[in-house]
Amino acid sequence: GNSVTQMEGPVTLSEEAFLTINCTYTATGYPSLFWYVQYPGEGLQLLLKATKADDKGSNKGFEATYRKETTSFHLEKGSVQVSDSAVYFCAGGEAQKLVFGQGTRLTINP
Amino acid sequence: DAEITQSPRHKITETGRQVTLACHQTWNHNNMFWYRQDLGHGLRLIHYSYGVHDTNKGEVSDGYSVSRSNTEDLPLTLESAASSQTSVYFCASSSGLAPNEQFFGPGTRLTVL
Numbered sequence: 001g002n003s004v005t006q007m008e009g010p011v012t013l014s015e016e017a018f019l020t021i022n023c024t025y026t027a028t029g030y031p032s033l034f035w036y037v038q039y040p041g042e043g044l045q046l047l048l049k050a051t052k053a054d055d056k057g058s059n060k061g062f063e064a065t066y067r068k069e070t071t072s073f074h075l076e077k078g079s080v081q082v083s084d085s086a087v088y089f090c091a092g093g094e095a096q097k098l099v100f101g102q103g104t105r106l107t108i109n110p
Numbered sequence: 111d112a113e114i115t116q117s118p119r120h121k122i123t124e125t126g127r128q129v130t131l132a133c134h135q136t137w138n139h140n141n142m143f144w145y146r147q148d149l150g151h152g153l154r155l156i157h158y159s160y161g162v163h164d165t166n167k168g169e170v171s172d173g174y175s176v177s178r179s180n181t182e183d184l185p186l187t188l189e190s191a192a193s194s195q196t197s198v199y200f201c202a203s204s205s206g207l208a209p210n211e212q213f214f215g216p217g218t219r220l221t222v223l
Contacts (some may be wrong), residue, residue, distance in 0.1 A: 032210060034211070036214075041216075042216060042217075043200055043214035043215050043216045043217050044153075044200065044202075044214040045214070046211055046212075046213075049211060089152060089153065093210050095210070096141050096158075096160065096204060096206060096210050097143075097155065097158065097168075098210070098212060100145075100152045100153040100154075101152055102150060102151060102152035103152050103153075
């Protein structure tokens with residue numbers, strides 16, 4: 001079956017640092033890939049998505065590129081802010097169901 | 111604005127009791143999902159529905175049931191609550207159109223004593 005593996009946390013960075021959170025997927029076909037963000041006490045919100053190989057999703061300064069050759073969808077941001085502190089989930093799905101990674105808790109210190 | 115709501119937001123119950131968590135969406139989405147979130151496990155799918163009167167088991171369905179009598183609601187029932195079901199529960203919905211983005215509710219924190 002399909003599975004998603006993402007970088008374990010927690011991750012702690014200083015403000016303005018560069019961020020990478022790794023995500024790799026295993027699938028029999030060609031899933032759509034997503035990054036969701038969860039702020040404290042809230043549900044998950046879609047951060048960005050990509051539906052096919054070489055697509056780049058971007059939002060709020062975050063980017064991720066769908067790499068078919070490495071089956072990866074790593075999340076990056078060039079300069080993080082304190083407000084980016086949250087839990088980030090990578091997810092993938094070929095039909096209507098999604099499979100989620102275990103989540104990475106990110107803390108940004110001022 | 112369309113939304114997805116869950117109630118209650120917090121619930122404390124005792125082992126062996128039946129508990130029902132509500133999920134209501136005004137997106138008019140065909141697909142609805144229930145997940146539980148636990149430390150170290152991310153989100154795990156409990157049950158899902160692709161339309162009225164359709165229900166399907168997810169990877170952790172034991173001890174849970176759902177019914178879909180209309181488009182807007184997918185209540186989740188714990189038949190006989192167990193301490194292992196202490197968790198945060200999220201409901202989500204999607205339209206069924208590619209690329210299957212899901213919209214999440216705010217969650218229900220359930221504690222089983």
